[in-house]
Amino acid sequence: MSTVAPVPAGRPAPPAAPGSARSTGSTTAADPTGLPAPGRDMVVDTPGLLNRWQLIGMSVAVVFAVVSALLQVLGWQADGRAADDTEQLIRVQNIQSSLLRADALATNAFLVGGLEDPAQRAEYERTVDDVQRLIADAAQAQPADEKVLAALNVEVGDYTTAVAQARDNNRQLFPVGAEYLSDASTSLRTEATPLLAALVKANTARADDSMAGQHPWWLLLVGAVAVAGLVWINQQLARTFRRRINVGVAVAAGLVAVTTLVAAASAFVNDSSNDQLRRGDLAVATAQAQARTAANDAKASESLRLIRRGSGAAFEEQWKASAATVQRTLQRGTADSWRAYREAHRRIVQADDAGDWEGAVKLATGTADTGSTATFDRFDEESAQLVGASGAVVTAELRSGREVALGLSLLTLLLGAVAAAAVARGIAQRRGEFA
Amino acid sequence: MSRVASTVPPRGVRAVVLAALLGLVAAGCGYSDTPLPEPSAAASSSAAPAATVRCDNATQSYAPDATGGASVRTIKQRKRLIAGVSADSLLLGANDPLDNRIKGFDIDVAQAIAEALGVKLQLRVISAADRIPLLQQGAIDIVARNFTMNCARWQQVAFSAVYYSAAQKVLVRRDDEASFTGASSLRGKKVCAPRGSTSLDNIPRLLPGAEPVAATNHAGCLILFQRGEADAITGDDTVLAGLVAQDRYAVVPEQKALTREPYGIGMNKDDVDLVRFVNAVLERREADGRWQRSYDRWLRPALSGADARPPAPEYGR
Numbered sequence: 001m002s003t004v005a006p007v008p009a010g011r012p013a014p015p016a017a018p019g020s021a022r023s024t025g026s027t028t029a030a031d032p033t034g035l036p037a038p039g040r041d042m043v044v045d046t047p048g049l050l051n052r053w054q055l056i057g058m059s060v061a062v063v064f065a066v067v068s069a070l071l072q073v074l075g076w077q078a079d080g081r082a083a084d085d086t087e088q089l090i091r092v093q094n095i096q097s098s099l100l101r102a103d104a105l106a107t108n109a110f111l112v113g114g115l116e117d118p119a120q121r122a123e124y125e126r127t128v129d130d131v132q133r134l135i136a137d138a139a140q141a142q143p144a145d146e147k148v149l150a151a152l153n154v155e156v157g158d159y160t161t162a163v164a165q166a167r168d169n170n171r172q173l174f175p176v177g178a179e180y181l182s183d184a185s186t187s188l189r190t191e192a193t194p195l196l197a198a199l200v201k202a203n204t205a206r207a208d209d210s211m212a213g214q215h216p217w218w219l220l221l222v223g224a225v226a227v228a229g230l231v232w233i234n235q236q237l238a239r240t241f242r243r244r245i246n247v248g249v250a251v252a253a254g255l256v257a258v259t260t261l262v263a264a265a266s267a268f269v270n271d272s273s274n275d276q277l278r279r280g281d282l283a284v285a286t287a288q289a290q291a292r293t294a295a296n297d298a299k300a301s302e303s304l305r306l307i308r309r310g311s312g313a314a315f316e317e318q319w320k321a322s323a324a325t326v327q328r329t330l331q332r333g334t335a336d337s338w339r340a341y342r343e344a345h346r347r348i349v350q351a352d353d354a355g356d357w358e359g360a361v362k363l364a365t366g367t368a369d370t371g372s373t374a375t376f377d378r379f380d381e382e383s384a385q386l387v388g389a390s391g392a393v394v395t396a397e398l399r400s401g402r403e404v405a406l407g408l409s410l411l412t413l414l415l416g417a418v419a420a421a422a423v424a425r426g427i428a429q430r431r432g433e434f435a
Numbered sequence: 436m437s438r439v440a441s442t443v444p445p446r447g448v449r450a451v452v453l454a455a456l457l458g459l460v461a462a463g464c465g466y467s468d469t470p471l472p473e474p475s476a477a478a479s480s481s482a483a484p485a486a487t488v489r490c491d492n493a494t495q496s497y498a499p500d501a502t503g504g505a506s507v508r509t510i511k512q513r514k515r516l517i518a519g520v521s522a523d524s525l526l527l528g529a530n531d532p533l534d535n536r537i538k539g540f541d542i543d544v545a546q547a548i549a550e551a552l553g554v555k556l557q558l559r560v561i562s563a564a565d566r567i568p569l570l571q572q573g574a575i576d577i578v579a580r581n582f583t584m585n586c587a588r589w590q591q592v593a594f595s596a597v598y599y600s601a602a603q604k605v606l607v608r609r610d611d612e613a614s615f616t617g618a619s620s621l622r623g624k625k626v627c628a629p630r631g632s633t634s635l636d637n638i639p640r641l642l643p644g645a646e647p648v649a650a651t652n653h654a655g656c657l658i659l660f661q662r663g664e665a666d667a668i669t670g671d672d673t674v675l676a677g678l679v680a681q682d683r684y685a686v687v688p689e690q691k692a693l694t695r696e697p698y699g700i701g702m703n704k705d706d707v708d709l710v711r712f713v714n715a716v717l718e719r720r721e722a723d724g725r726w727q728r729s730y731d732r733w734l735r736p737a738l739s740g741a742d743a744r745p746p747a748p749e750y751g752r
Contacts, residue, residue, distance in 0.1 A: 113530075113535035142466070143466075144467065145468075146468075148472075169681070174525070174681040175523040175525055175530055175654055175681070176523070176654045176678075176681050177532070178523060178530060179523055179651075179652070179654035179657070179658055180658060195471075195472060198472045199469055308560055309522060309530075309537075309559065309560035310557070310558065310559030310560055310561075311560050311561050
């Protein structure tokens, strides 16, 4: 440790004159002042040793304080990042759900034929607006996502353009409109979905990472090393001065031990509360967001199946795959509305398979309370609410009580300084005795 | 005095502290960029041309017989005739967004067959590439979807007598109309046709030097054309007329037909009784003027008012 070796120049070299005087001749035998009796015929520079131990002891206290405080600051930072990261994760999942929601609305409006329902049209517009706003927010919140979000922005632009072209052609009764729509839906799934999947994956990893940013074991280790260092100094002093305990060093060790225990305990509590959030509200929010995305995908597949009029077998397969995802991921309280929608879908399939396409379309686009659209809208609404509420709990929890962590780390620094002073004082006492 | 001085951490201690601080802070604040997924490989845009099969009776069908057999009975028992049709070929078979009904020249034929059978007509929208597999699987009873009769297809399915004789032509941009002199004008140009269609198969032979581009259907070709990803579209004059009706910048210039495309109603190879039944329906339809009325309604205006007579049926299979 280069830190202990040199006594810095310019520092009032502790009792230089007497030290050097003694260093030549003293400490050969038992000293009447109760000072060391090494019992060996060797020359020991006691003041020099005292200086060194003082340096080591103070360094131990200061380094402990700084490292421990830093670990706590890192934990504090990680919690802040975790809040941002989970917020971003929920945001990108929201983009995903909203985009597929827009597609479900656009395809369903097409199925109605003729003039689309103004309310449905308005909701499509609103959803697309949401998507665009969320993309801008997300790019600002996480610069690491910028490149992928820029690519996503391009895809969303292409999608909305194609839907607009579909609509314009449809209004002129041109069948190419339907082709524009199915083309748009297909590209959305082949081009935009992988981008969204990448965003969700990266942000899940980031949120997991930062939620695991508490370091209780490191805090304990640092504290233990510091205490061991101080105990070692105490032993050296005891051996030299025949006093078992140096009060200053003992006080320092006590401060270090107590600080460590409090900091580690706080980190443990934080860590386990993060774990609870991760397994609790965050899991609920992300799983339900996934369910909402898959459900909207399913609803769009239902419309596309009917738009294909009898050749929608591939879309029915897609519906089944999406429905399985929903079933696997949906959370408390949304199962009933999903079941109701699934039943409505079953009736549509039954009608279509029996050759009653018109009847199936009526079921898929009708406004009956038990119809596919009404039941689906209920599920979508409930999901959006659950995701929003659970996500808000997570970020609020992660952001709350962070001041305590910061305060603790400042306190650690302060107590470290006090410990260093205690070491200095304890050893200075011995030096006084020696002089 | 010395005690006070000693409580200040020595310079070495400060260096360690600073290094630790920098290291820890640096470790704590880096996000690596979210990786951009590789773009999905573009779907292959060309299809292998079908093998040429030669015969001299591609337009020959089975003699008409309205009595019907096993397959006709099956349809009557089901009370539904399942017809594979197009919903995006304006004039032949296209969905009308106003009332969500599929209408057109081909649909009229299917409707006439369903009426003669006394059953409901169930329309199933299929792509050109679906026509043969779905007939072979028995998933549909008939195909009424601008289905060209040729020798290769006769080996896989059966056809009715010819109910319309179309011609394969080329659609180009209005700007290119003046300079269009025929197939040679398309050298090096991208020409679109639907996957699984004879039009696509014919491109290398009839339009040498042109680059074939495939889409799911003719509406998909129109999208590529409107986006500038295709310079021309080839297909039957009937279909191209429907595309021109949807895009005022598309024209079918004066040209010699690339090929003749006789349309027949497609059926399963084994359903000979159904083929005979359909041929009887077609004859009756031509005789009582329904064919002419349907032509006048759907195709005559788009084909510049050209007169057309129902093609003479050929039997003898």
